[in-house]
Amino acid sequence: MTQTALDRWLNTTGAWVLALIWFLPLVYAVWTAVHPGEFATRFALFAPVTVENFVNAWNAAPFARYFLNSFLLVTFILIGQFVLCTLAAYAFARFTFPSSGVLLTLVLLQLLVMPDILIVENYATMRKLGLVDTIAAIGLPYIASGFGIFLLRQTFKSVPKELDEAARVEGAGPLTVLWRVYVPLAKPTYLAYGLVSVSHHWNNFLWPLIVTNSVETRPVTVGLSVFASVDQGIDWSIINAATLMTSGPLLIAFLLFQRQFVQSFMRAGIR
Protein backbone atom coordinates (compact mmCIF):
# COMPACT_ATOMS: atom_id res chain seq x y z
CA MET A 1 0.00 0.00 0.00
CA THR A 2 2.97 2.29 -0.05
CA GLN A 3 2.74 4.98 -2.65
CA THR A 4 6.13 5.98 -3.95
CA ALA A 5 6.88 9.51 -5.08
CA LEU A 6 7.19 8.33 -8.68
CA ASP A 7 3.86 6.56 -8.45
CA ARG A 8 2.16 9.66 -7.15
CA TRP A 9 3.79 11.81 -9.81
CA LEU A 10 2.62 9.49 -12.59
CA ASN A 11 -0.94 9.45 -11.29
CA THR A 12 -1.12 13.20 -10.90
CA THR A 13 0.31 13.78 -14.36
CA GLY A 14 -2.05 11.26 -15.93
CA ALA A 15 -5.07 12.75 -14.19
CA TRP A 16 -4.11 16.26 -15.25
CA VAL A 17 -3.35 15.39 -18.87
CA LEU A 18 -6.73 13.69 -19.20
CA ALA A 19 -8.45 16.61 -17.46
CA LEU A 20 -6.87 19.11 -19.84
CA ILE A 21 -7.88 17.05 -22.87
CA TRP A 22 -11.40 16.86 -21.47
CA PHE A 23 -11.54 20.58 -20.84
CA LEU A 24 -9.95 21.62 -24.10
CA PRO A 25 -13.13 21.71 -26.24
CA LEU A 26 -14.74 24.11 -23.77
CA VAL A 27 -11.71 26.35 -23.54
CA TYR A 28 -11.51 26.43 -27.31
CA ALA A 29 -15.18 27.32 -27.68
CA VAL A 30 -14.77 30.16 -25.20
CA TRP A 31 -11.63 31.40 -26.98
CA THR A 32 -13.30 31.58 -30.40
CA ALA A 33 -16.50 33.03 -29.02
CA VAL A 34 -14.87 36.01 -27.29
CA HIS A 35 -12.46 36.96 -30.07
CA PRO A 36 -13.09 38.37 -33.55
CA GLY A 37 -13.59 35.82 -36.35
CA GLU A 38 -10.06 36.01 -37.73
CA PHE A 39 -8.67 34.62 -34.46
CA ALA A 40 -10.81 31.49 -34.60
CA THR A 41 -7.93 29.46 -35.98
CA ARG A 42 -5.02 31.61 -34.98
CA PHE A 43 -3.73 32.00 -31.47
CA ALA A 44 -2.49 35.38 -30.40
CA LEU A 45 -2.08 35.99 -26.72
CA PHE A 46 -3.25 39.59 -26.91
CA ALA A 47 -6.04 39.19 -29.44
CA PRO A 48 -8.78 41.76 -28.80
CA VAL A 49 -11.67 40.51 -26.68
CA THR A 50 -15.18 41.14 -28.00
CA VAL A 51 -18.78 40.26 -27.22
CA GLU A 52 -19.81 40.94 -30.80
CA ASN A 53 -20.12 37.26 -31.65
CA PHE A 54 -22.72 36.80 -28.93
CA VAL A 55 -24.63 39.87 -30.10
CA ASN A 56 -24.55 38.67 -33.70
CA ALA A 57 -25.68 35.17 -32.77
CA TRP A 58 -28.45 36.51 -30.54
CA ASN A 59 -29.72 38.71 -33.38
CA ALA A 60 -29.39 36.05 -36.05
CA ALA A 61 -32.00 33.73 -34.56
CA PRO A 62 -34.91 34.06 -32.11
CA PHE A 63 -32.88 32.74 -29.19
CA ALA A 64 -34.98 34.60 -26.60
CA ARG A 65 -37.99 32.59 -27.75
CA TYR A 66 -35.99 29.34 -27.77
CA PHE A 67 -34.86 29.95 -24.20
CA LEU A 68 -38.41 30.65 -23.09
CA ASN A 69 -39.55 27.42 -24.78
CA SER A 70 -36.82 25.37 -23.11
CA PHE A 71 -37.63 26.95 -19.78
CA LEU A 72 -41.35 26.20 -20.13
CA LEU A 73 -40.53 22.67 -21.28
CA VAL A 74 -38.28 21.72 -18.36
CA THR A 75 -40.69 23.34 -15.87
CA PHE A 76 -43.64 21.43 -17.31
CA ILE A 77 -41.75 18.14 -17.30
CA LEU A 78 -40.36 18.63 -13.81
CA ILE A 79 -43.72 19.46 -12.22
CA GLY A 80 -45.39 16.60 -14.06
CA GLN A 81 -42.68 14.15 -13.06
CA PHE A 82 -42.71 15.24 -9.41
CA VAL A 83 -46.47 14.83 -9.09
CA LEU A 84 -46.90 11.58 -11.02
CA CYS A 85 -43.76 9.86 -9.82
CA THR A 86 -44.48 10.81 -6.19
CA LEU A 87 -47.97 9.30 -6.31
CA ALA A 88 -46.78 6.14 -8.07
CA ALA A 89 -43.74 5.72 -5.84
CA TYR A 90 -45.91 6.10 -2.74
CA ALA A 91 -48.25 3.40 -4.02
CA PHE A 92 -45.34 1.00 -4.64
CA ALA A 93 -43.57 1.78 -1.39
CA ARG A 94 -46.39 1.64 1.17
CA PHE A 95 -49.51 -0.01 -0.26
CA THR A 96 -50.15 -3.69 -0.76
CA PHE A 97 -52.42 -4.45 -3.67
CA PRO A 98 -52.75 -7.24 -6.21
CA SER A 99 -50.44 -7.17 -9.26
CA SER A 100 -48.18 -4.51 -7.76
CA GLY A 101 -45.15 -6.66 -8.68
CA VAL A 102 -46.18 -6.89 -12.33
CA LEU A 103 -46.91 -3.18 -12.45
CA LEU A 104 -43.51 -2.34 -10.96
CA THR A 105 -41.86 -4.49 -13.64
CA LEU A 106 -43.80 -2.57 -16.29
CA VAL A 107 -42.54 0.68 -14.80
CA LEU A 108 -38.94 -0.52 -14.70
CA LEU A 109 -39.14 -1.71 -18.31
CA GLN A 110 -39.14 1.95 -19.25
CA LEU A 111 -35.52 2.17 -18.13
CA LEU A 112 -34.73 -0.08 -21.07
CA VAL A 113 -37.26 1.07 -23.66
CA MET A 114 -37.05 4.83 -23.46
CA PRO A 115 -39.48 7.02 -25.37
CA ASP A 116 -36.52 8.27 -27.45
CA ILE A 117 -36.55 5.00 -29.34
CA LEU A 118 -40.27 4.85 -30.08
CA ILE A 119 -40.27 8.04 -32.15
CA VAL A 120 -42.36 6.64 -34.99
CA GLU A 121 -45.31 5.52 -32.87
CA ASN A 122 -45.15 8.43 -30.46
CA TYR A 123 -45.26 10.86 -33.35
CA ALA A 124 -48.36 9.07 -34.68
CA THR A 125 -49.96 9.30 -31.21
CA MET A 126 -49.23 13.02 -31.00
CA ARG A 127 -50.76 13.53 -34.43
CA LYS A 128 -53.92 11.71 -33.38
CA LEU A 129 -54.10 13.86 -30.25
CA GLY A 130 -53.56 16.99 -32.34
CA LEU A 131 -50.56 17.91 -30.21
CA VAL A 132 -47.83 18.04 -32.85
CA ASP A 133 -45.77 21.22 -32.52
CA THR A 134 -46.72 21.94 -28.92
CA ILE A 135 -44.53 22.01 -25.84
CA ALA A 136 -46.85 19.47 -24.20
CA ALA A 137 -46.00 16.99 -26.96
CA ILE A 138 -42.27 17.30 -26.23
CA GLY A 139 -42.79 16.61 -22.53
CA LEU A 140 -45.64 14.11 -22.26
CA PRO A 141 -43.73 10.91 -23.12
CA TYR A 142 -41.21 11.61 -20.36
CA ILE A 143 -43.49 12.51 -17.46
CA ALA A 144 -44.22 9.01 -16.17
CA SER A 145 -40.52 8.41 -15.68
CA GLY A 146 -39.54 4.90 -14.65
CA PHE A 147 -36.31 6.23 -13.18
CA GLY A 148 -38.16 8.82 -11.09
CA ILE A 149 -40.66 6.32 -9.76
CA PHE A 150 -37.93 3.87 -8.85
CA LEU A 151 -35.77 6.51 -7.18
CA LEU A 152 -38.59 7.91 -5.06
CA ARG A 153 -39.85 4.43 -4.19
CA GLN A 154 -36.46 3.55 -2.74
CA THR A 155 -36.44 6.78 -0.72
CA PHE A 156 -39.99 6.34 0.58
CA LYS A 157 -39.20 2.77 1.61
CA SER A 158 -36.47 4.05 3.90
CA VAL A 159 -38.92 6.29 5.80
CA PRO A 160 -39.66 4.70 9.21
CA LYS A 161 -43.09 3.09 9.23
CA GLU A 162 -43.73 4.44 12.77
CA LEU A 163 -43.93 8.00 11.44
CA ASP A 164 -46.52 6.92 8.92
CA GLU A 165 -48.56 5.05 11.55
CA ALA A 166 -48.38 7.93 14.02
CA ALA A 167 -49.82 10.28 11.44
CA ARG A 168 -52.58 7.82 10.60
CA VAL A 169 -53.54 7.48 14.23
CA GLU A 170 -53.94 11.25 14.26
CA GLY A 171 -56.55 10.69 11.56
CA ALA A 172 -54.57 11.82 8.52
CA GLY A 173 -55.58 10.36 5.15
CA PRO A 174 -53.06 8.77 2.75
CA LEU A 175 -52.49 11.97 0.75
CA THR A 176 -52.00 14.05 3.89
CA VAL A 177 -49.45 11.54 5.17
CA LEU A 178 -47.68 11.63 1.81
CA TRP A 179 -47.56 15.43 1.81
CA ARG A 180 -46.70 15.88 5.50
CA VAL A 181 -44.36 12.95 6.15
CA TYR A 182 -42.90 11.45 2.98
CA VAL A 183 -42.36 14.45 0.72
CA PRO A 184 -40.45 16.56 3.31
CA LEU A 185 -38.21 13.61 4.19
CA ALA A 186 -37.42 12.97 0.52
CA LYS A 187 -36.22 16.52 -0.22
CA PRO A 188 -32.63 15.51 -1.12
CA THR A 189 -33.95 12.93 -3.57
CA TYR A 190 -36.21 15.53 -5.18
CA LEU A 191 -33.24 17.86 -5.55
CA ALA A 192 -31.07 15.16 -7.06
CA TYR A 193 -33.75 13.93 -9.41
CA GLY A 194 -34.70 17.48 -10.34
CA LEU A 195 -31.14 18.31 -11.38
CA VAL A 196 -30.80 15.13 -13.42
CA SER A 197 -34.14 15.69 -15.08
CA VAL A 198 -33.59 19.37 -15.88
CA SER A 199 -30.18 18.78 -17.41
CA HIS A 200 -31.47 15.81 -19.39
CA HIS A 201 -34.45 17.63 -20.87
CA TRP A 202 -32.66 20.91 -21.45
CA ASN A 203 -30.17 18.89 -23.53
CA ASN A 204 -32.61 16.56 -25.27
CA PHE A 205 -32.65 16.88 -29.04
CA LEU A 206 -34.05 14.07 -31.20
CA TRP A 207 -37.66 13.97 -30.01
CA PRO A 208 -38.08 17.78 -29.84
CA LEU A 209 -36.62 17.98 -33.35
CA ILE A 210 -39.24 15.57 -34.65
CA VAL A 211 -42.29 16.89 -32.88
CA THR A 212 -41.72 20.64 -33.29
CA ASN A 213 -41.55 22.68 -36.47
CA SER A 214 -42.05 26.29 -35.50
CA VAL A 215 -40.19 28.98 -33.63
CA GLU A 216 -42.95 29.12 -30.99
CA THR A 217 -42.24 25.62 -29.69
CA ARG A 218 -38.62 24.79 -30.53
CA PRO A 219 -36.30 24.39 -27.52
CA VAL A 220 -32.76 25.81 -27.64
CA THR A 221 -31.13 22.55 -28.75
CA VAL A 222 -33.29 22.36 -31.87
CA GLY A 223 -32.96 26.11 -32.38
CA LEU A 224 -29.19 25.79 -32.29
CA SER A 225 -29.15 22.99 -34.85
CA VAL A 226 -31.40 24.99 -37.20
CA PHE A 227 -29.14 27.99 -36.72
CA ALA A 228 -25.90 26.11 -37.29
CA SER A 229 -27.09 24.31 -40.40
CA VAL A 230 -28.93 27.16 -42.14
CA ASP A 231 -25.81 29.28 -41.99
CA GLN A 232 -23.93 28.02 -45.02
CA GLY A 233 -21.02 30.41 -44.93
CA ILE A 234 -19.83 28.94 -41.63
CA ASP A 235 -18.67 31.56 -39.19
CA TRP A 236 -17.22 29.51 -36.37
CA SER A 237 -16.99 32.38 -33.92
CA ILE A 238 -20.72 33.04 -34.14
CA ILE A 239 -21.62 29.36 -34.04
CA ASN A 240 -19.44 28.85 -30.98
CA ALA A 241 -20.99 31.88 -29.34
CA ALA A 242 -24.44 30.43 -29.99
CA THR A 243 -23.26 27.06 -28.73
CA LEU A 244 -22.07 28.60 -25.47
CA MET A 245 -25.28 30.54 -25.05
CA THR A 246 -27.29 27.35 -25.47
CA SER A 247 -25.26 25.57 -22.84
CA GLY A 248 -24.92 28.75 -20.78
CA PRO A 249 -27.65 28.39 -18.16
CA LEU A 250 -26.66 24.80 -17.30
CA LEU A 251 -22.96 25.59 -17.43
CA ILE A 252 -23.32 28.57 -15.09
CA ALA A 253 -25.56 26.59 -12.74
CA PHE A 254 -23.01 23.80 -12.86
CA LEU A 255 -20.09 26.08 -12.03
CA LEU A 256 -21.98 27.69 -9.16
CA PHE A 257 -23.40 24.52 -7.68
CA GLN A 258 -20.65 22.12 -8.73
CA ARG A 259 -20.49 20.30 -5.43
CA GLN A 260 -24.24 19.87 -5.07
CA PHE A 261 -24.54 18.91 -8.71
CA VAL A 262 -21.95 16.17 -8.54
CA GLN A 263 -23.19 14.92 -5.19
CA SER A 264 -26.76 14.79 -6.37
CA PHE A 265 -25.75 12.75 -9.40
CA MET A 266 -23.88 10.50 -7.00
CA ARG A 267 -26.81 10.17 -4.66
CA ALA A 268 -29.03 9.41 -7.61
CA GLY A 269 -26.57 6.74 -8.66
CA ILE A 270 -26.24 4.92 -5.39
CA ARG A 271 -29.84 3.85 -5.15
Added chain:
Amino acid sequence: MTRPTFTLRREWIHGWLLLTPALVLLFAFTHLPALSTIWDSFFSTPRGQRAARFVGLRNYETLLADDTFWQVLSNSLWYAAVTIPVSVGLALLMAIWVDGKLSGRSFVRLAYFAPTVLPLIAVANIWMFFYTPGFGLIDQIRGAFGLPEVNWLGNPDLALGSVMVVAIWKEAGFFMIFYLAALQAIPPQLREAAAIEGASRWTFFRRITFPLLMPTTLFVSVNAVINSFRMVDHVFVMTEGGPDNASSLLLFYIYETAFKFWDTAYASTLTVVLLVLLSALALGQFFLLDKRVHYR
Protein backbone atom coordinates in the same frame (compact mmCIF):
# COMPACT_ATOMS: atom_id res chain seq x y z
CA MET B 1 -63.62 -10.21 10.40
CA THR B 2 -65.27 -7.75 8.05
CA ARG B 3 -63.17 -4.82 9.13
CA PRO B 4 -59.71 -6.07 8.03
CA THR B 5 -61.08 -7.07 4.63
CA PHE B 6 -62.64 -3.67 4.31
CA THR B 7 -59.39 -1.82 5.05
CA LEU B 8 -57.54 -4.21 2.75
CA ARG B 9 -59.93 -3.46 -0.11
CA ARG B 10 -59.58 0.22 0.59
CA GLU B 11 -55.82 -0.11 0.48
CA TRP B 12 -56.05 -1.84 -2.92
CA ILE B 13 -58.18 0.96 -4.30
CA HIS B 14 -55.89 3.62 -2.89
CA GLY B 15 -52.85 1.92 -4.37
CA TRP B 16 -54.39 1.62 -7.81
CA LEU B 17 -55.71 5.16 -7.76
CA LEU B 18 -52.28 6.54 -6.88
CA LEU B 19 -50.76 4.60 -9.75
CA THR B 20 -53.34 5.44 -12.39
CA PRO B 21 -51.98 8.77 -13.71
CA ALA B 22 -48.46 7.41 -14.14
CA LEU B 23 -49.65 4.14 -15.67
CA VAL B 24 -51.89 5.88 -18.19
CA LEU B 25 -48.95 7.90 -19.53
CA LEU B 26 -46.60 4.96 -19.29
CA PHE B 27 -48.91 2.81 -21.38
CA ALA B 28 -49.69 5.60 -23.82
CA PHE B 29 -46.09 6.48 -24.60
CA THR B 30 -44.06 3.36 -23.85
CA HIS B 31 -45.91 0.05 -23.70
CA LEU B 32 -48.61 0.51 -26.32
CA PRO B 33 -46.22 2.16 -28.80
CA ALA B 34 -43.78 -0.70 -28.30
CA LEU B 35 -46.52 -3.22 -29.08
CA SER B 36 -47.93 -1.28 -32.02
CA THR B 37 -44.42 -0.96 -33.44
CA ILE B 38 -44.37 -4.74 -33.73
CA TRP B 39 -47.91 -4.78 -35.16
CA ASP B 40 -47.15 -2.05 -37.71
CA SER B 41 -44.08 -3.85 -38.95
CA PHE B 42 -46.41 -6.40 -40.60
CA PHE B 43 -48.28 -3.75 -42.57
CA SER B 44 -47.45 -1.49 -45.49
CA THR B 45 -47.02 2.26 -45.07
CA PRO B 46 -50.31 4.08 -45.69
CA ARG B 47 -49.91 6.58 -48.50
CA GLY B 48 -52.52 9.12 -49.60
CA GLN B 49 -55.77 7.30 -50.32
CA ARG B 50 -54.27 3.85 -49.89
CA ALA B 51 -54.67 2.56 -46.37
CA ALA B 52 -52.10 0.31 -44.73
CA ARG B 53 -52.60 -3.34 -45.63
CA PHE B 54 -51.26 -6.53 -44.15
CA VAL B 55 -48.09 -7.60 -45.91
CA GLY B 56 -46.87 -10.32 -43.56
CA LEU B 57 -43.11 -10.55 -43.43
CA ARG B 58 -42.55 -8.37 -46.52
CA ASN B 59 -40.93 -5.58 -44.50
CA TYR B 60 -38.56 -8.06 -42.92
CA GLU B 61 -37.65 -9.42 -46.35
CA THR B 62 -36.88 -5.87 -47.47
CA LEU B 63 -34.77 -5.50 -44.35
CA LEU B 64 -32.71 -8.60 -45.09
CA ALA B 65 -32.03 -7.36 -48.62
CA ASP B 66 -31.29 -3.78 -47.54
CA ASP B 67 -27.55 -3.15 -47.77
CA THR B 68 -27.90 0.13 -45.88
CA PHE B 69 -29.54 -1.68 -42.98
CA TRP B 70 -26.66 -4.13 -42.72
CA GLN B 71 -24.13 -1.37 -42.81
CA VAL B 72 -25.99 0.66 -40.19
CA LEU B 73 -26.37 -2.41 -37.99
CA SER B 74 -22.66 -3.16 -38.21
CA ASN B 75 -21.88 0.53 -37.49
CA SER B 76 -24.10 0.42 -34.41
CA LEU B 77 -22.50 -2.77 -33.12
CA TRP B 78 -19.00 -1.36 -33.67
CA TYR B 79 -20.04 1.86 -32.02
CA ALA B 80 -21.31 -0.06 -28.98
CA ALA B 81 -18.34 -2.45 -28.92
CA VAL B 82 -15.86 0.43 -28.79
CA THR B 83 -17.59 3.24 -26.90
CA ILE B 84 -18.96 1.11 -24.03
CA PRO B 85 -15.74 -0.53 -22.77
CA VAL B 86 -13.61 2.56 -23.42
CA SER B 87 -15.94 5.01 -21.66
CA VAL B 88 -16.58 2.65 -18.74
CA GLY B 89 -12.86 1.93 -18.37
CA LEU B 90 -11.97 5.61 -18.52
CA ALA B 91 -14.73 6.35 -16.01
CA LEU B 92 -13.21 3.89 -13.55
CA LEU B 93 -9.75 5.36 -14.03
CA MET B 94 -11.08 8.90 -13.58
CA ALA B 95 -12.97 7.90 -10.45
CA ILE B 96 -9.89 6.32 -8.89
CA TRP B 97 -7.87 9.43 -9.68
CA VAL B 98 -10.30 11.96 -8.26
CA ASP B 99 -11.07 9.75 -5.25
CA GLY B 100 -7.45 9.71 -4.16
CA LYS B 101 -5.15 12.48 -3.03
CA LEU B 102 -4.47 14.68 -6.00
CA SER B 103 -3.39 18.28 -6.28
CA GLY B 104 -6.06 20.38 -7.96
CA ARG B 105 -8.59 17.62 -7.47
CA SER B 106 -11.65 19.83 -7.72
CA PHE B 107 -10.58 21.22 -11.10
CA VAL B 108 -9.87 17.73 -12.42
CA ARG B 109 -13.26 16.54 -11.21
CA LEU B 110 -14.94 19.51 -12.84
CA ALA B 111 -13.12 18.94 -16.11
CA TYR B 112 -14.16 15.29 -16.29
CA PHE B 113 -17.75 15.99 -15.43
CA ALA B 114 -18.34 19.15 -17.49
CA PRO B 115 -19.22 17.39 -20.79
CA THR B 116 -22.09 15.66 -19.00
CA VAL B 117 -24.03 18.86 -18.40
CA LEU B 118 -23.56 20.23 -21.92
CA PRO B 119 -26.04 19.46 -24.70
CA LEU B 120 -24.52 16.90 -27.04
CA ILE B 121 -25.89 18.88 -29.95
CA ALA B 122 -23.91 21.91 -28.78
CA VAL B 123 -20.62 20.17 -28.08
CA ALA B 124 -20.89 18.40 -31.43
CA ASN B 125 -20.63 21.86 -33.00
CA ILE B 126 -17.35 22.45 -31.19
CA TRP B 127 -15.99 19.05 -32.17
CA MET B 128 -17.00 19.58 -35.76
CA PHE B 129 -14.75 22.59 -35.74
CA PHE B 130 -11.90 20.46 -34.36
CA TYR B 131 -12.33 18.02 -37.19
CA THR B 132 -12.44 20.62 -39.99
CA PRO B 133 -9.80 19.65 -42.56
CA GLY B 134 -6.88 22.09 -42.63
CA PHE B 135 -8.37 24.65 -40.21
CA GLY B 136 -9.40 22.51 -37.29
CA LEU B 137 -7.39 22.15 -34.14
CA ILE B 138 -6.45 18.52 -34.83
CA ASP B 139 -5.12 19.31 -38.29
CA GLN B 140 -3.30 22.38 -36.99
CA ILE B 141 -1.48 20.24 -34.45
CA ARG B 142 -0.74 17.65 -37.13
CA GLY B 143 0.45 20.44 -39.39
CA ALA B 144 2.93 21.56 -36.76
CA PHE B 145 4.51 18.10 -37.03
CA GLY B 146 4.46 18.28 -40.83
CA LEU B 147 1.61 15.77 -41.18
CA PRO B 148 -0.87 16.13 -44.06
CA GLU B 149 -4.49 17.31 -43.75
CA VAL B 150 -7.11 14.71 -42.92
CA ASN B 151 -10.82 14.94 -43.65
CA TRP B 152 -11.93 13.28 -40.42
CA LEU B 153 -15.67 13.42 -41.00
CA GLY B 154 -15.59 13.13 -44.78
CA ASN B 155 -13.54 9.97 -45.03
CA PRO B 156 -15.70 6.81 -44.84
CA ASP B 157 -12.94 5.00 -42.94
CA LEU B 158 -12.61 7.68 -40.27
CA ALA B 159 -16.09 9.15 -39.84
CA LEU B 160 -17.47 6.50 -37.47
CA GLY B 161 -14.34 6.63 -35.31
CA SER B 162 -14.52 10.41 -35.11
CA VAL B 163 -18.14 10.19 -33.96
CA MET B 164 -17.18 7.59 -31.34
CA VAL B 165 -14.52 9.86 -29.84
CA VAL B 166 -17.14 12.52 -29.14
CA ALA B 167 -19.44 9.95 -27.51
CA ILE B 168 -16.67 8.68 -25.25
CA TRP B 169 -15.73 12.23 -24.27
CA LYS B 170 -19.36 12.94 -23.40
CA GLU B 171 -20.06 9.72 -21.47
CA ALA B 172 -16.97 8.92 -19.42
CA GLY B 173 -17.45 11.72 -16.89
CA PHE B 174 -21.06 10.73 -16.31
CA PHE B 175 -20.16 7.13 -15.53
CA MET B 176 -17.30 8.36 -13.34
CA ILE B 177 -19.80 9.79 -10.87
CA PHE B 178 -21.31 6.36 -10.20
CA TYR B 179 -17.89 4.81 -9.67
CA LEU B 180 -16.89 7.69 -7.42
CA ALA B 181 -19.98 7.13 -5.28
CA ALA B 182 -19.19 3.44 -5.02
CA LEU B 183 -15.52 4.06 -4.17
CA GLN B 184 -16.46 6.40 -1.37
CA ALA B 185 -18.77 3.77 0.09
CA ILE B 186 -15.89 1.30 0.50
CA PRO B 187 -14.99 1.22 4.21
CA PRO B 188 -11.51 2.69 4.89
CA GLN B 189 -10.83 -0.16 7.35
CA LEU B 190 -10.36 -2.50 4.37
CA ARG B 191 -7.57 -0.31 3.07
CA GLU B 192 -5.93 -0.17 6.51
CA ALA B 193 -6.17 -3.94 6.90
CA ALA B 194 -4.63 -4.47 3.48
CA ALA B 195 -1.84 -2.05 4.38
CA ILE B 196 -1.05 -4.05 7.49
CA GLU B 197 -0.97 -7.25 5.43
CA GLY B 198 1.46 -5.50 3.09
CA ALA B 199 -0.72 -5.89 0.00
CA SER B 200 0.35 -3.88 -3.03
CA ARG B 201 -1.94 -1.24 -4.49
CA TRP B 202 -2.56 -3.41 -7.53
CA THR B 203 -3.44 -6.46 -5.43
CA PHE B 204 -5.78 -4.35 -3.34
CA PHE B 205 -7.49 -3.07 -6.48
CA ARG B 206 -7.77 -6.50 -8.12
CA ARG B 207 -8.87 -8.45 -5.04
CA ILE B 208 -10.95 -5.91 -3.13
CA THR B 209 -11.85 -2.69 -4.94
CA PHE B 210 -12.74 -4.21 -8.29
CA PRO B 211 -15.01 -6.98 -6.92
CA LEU B 212 -16.75 -4.46 -4.69
CA LEU B 213 -17.37 -2.28 -7.74
CA MET B 214 -19.06 -5.04 -9.71
CA PRO B 215 -22.66 -3.95 -8.96
CA THR B 216 -21.72 -0.45 -10.15
CA THR B 217 -20.09 -1.88 -13.25
CA LEU B 218 -23.29 -3.77 -14.01
CA PHE B 219 -25.41 -0.66 -13.52
CA VAL B 220 -23.08 1.55 -15.53
CA SER B 221 -22.65 -0.89 -18.39
CA VAL B 222 -26.38 -1.51 -18.78
CA ASN B 223 -26.76 2.26 -18.96
CA ALA B 224 -23.93 2.46 -21.45
CA VAL B 225 -25.60 -0.12 -23.69
CA ILE B 226 -28.90 1.76 -23.65
CA ASN B 227 -27.15 5.08 -24.30
CA SER B 228 -25.05 3.76 -27.14
CA PHE B 229 -28.21 2.95 -29.09
CA ARG B 230 -30.10 6.04 -27.98
CA MET B 231 -27.54 8.81 -28.49
CA VAL B 232 -27.43 10.08 -32.06
CA ASP B 233 -27.44 13.88 -31.64
CA HIS B 234 -23.80 14.24 -32.63
CA VAL B 235 -24.43 12.25 -35.82
CA PHE B 236 -27.05 14.84 -36.80
CA VAL B 237 -24.61 17.72 -36.47
CA MET B 238 -21.35 16.24 -37.57
CA THR B 239 -22.00 13.80 -40.40
CA GLU B 240 -25.72 13.25 -40.98
CA GLY B 241 -24.82 9.59 -41.18
CA GLY B 242 -22.44 10.13 -44.07
CA PRO B 243 -20.36 9.73 -46.05
CA ASP B 244 -22.27 6.88 -47.70
CA ASN B 245 -23.85 5.84 -44.38
CA ALA B 246 -20.39 5.22 -42.95
CA SER B 247 -21.32 6.87 -39.65
CA SER B 248 -25.07 6.21 -39.60
CA LEU B 249 -26.44 4.47 -36.52
CA LEU B 250 -29.62 2.45 -36.14
CA LEU B 251 -31.68 5.18 -34.46
CA PHE B 252 -30.50 7.74 -37.01
CA TYR B 253 -31.54 5.41 -39.85
CA ILE B 254 -34.95 4.97 -38.17
CA TYR B 255 -35.30 8.75 -38.04
CA GLU B 256 -34.34 9.13 -41.70
CA THR B 257 -36.66 6.35 -42.83
CA ALA B 258 -39.63 7.70 -40.88
CA PHE B 259 -39.22 11.44 -41.16
CA LYS B 260 -37.29 12.00 -44.37
CA PHE B 261 -38.57 9.19 -46.58
CA TRP B 262 -41.88 8.87 -44.67
CA ASP B 263 -41.77 5.07 -44.81
CA THR B 264 -43.22 4.56 -41.35
CA ALA B 265 -43.88 0.82 -41.70
CA TYR B 266 -40.25 0.14 -42.57
CA ALA B 267 -39.17 2.44 -39.75
CA SER B 268 -41.30 0.33 -37.39
CA THR B 269 -39.56 -2.79 -38.65
CA LEU B 270 -36.20 -1.18 -37.93
CA THR B 271 -37.44 -0.16 -34.47
CA VAL B 272 -38.36 -3.80 -33.76
CA VAL B 273 -34.77 -4.76 -34.55
CA LEU B 274 -33.54 -2.08 -32.16
CA LEU B 275 -35.91 -3.23 -29.41
CA VAL B 276 -34.87 -6.87 -29.81
CA LEU B 277 -31.21 -5.92 -29.83
CA LEU B 278 -31.52 -3.75 -26.73
CA SER B 279 -33.45 -6.35 -24.74
CA ALA B 280 -31.08 -9.12 -25.73
CA LEU B 281 -28.01 -7.11 -24.84
CA ALA B 282 -29.37 -5.79 -21.57
CA LEU B 283 -30.69 -9.18 -20.46
CA GLY B 284 -27.57 -11.01 -21.59
CA GLN B 285 -25.40 -8.53 -19.78
CA PHE B 286 -27.53 -8.81 -16.70
CA PHE B 287 -27.30 -12.61 -16.52
CA LEU B 288 -23.67 -12.74 -17.56
CA LEU B 289 -22.46 -10.13 -15.12
CA ASP B 290 -24.95 -10.95 -12.40
CA LYS B 291 -23.16 -14.20 -11.65
CA ARG B 292 -19.95 -12.32 -11.09
CA VAL B 293 -21.49 -9.53 -9.07
CA HIS B 294 -20.81 -9.86 -5.39
CA TYR B 295 -23.53 -7.97 -3.66
CA ARG B 296 -22.68 -6.39 -0.38
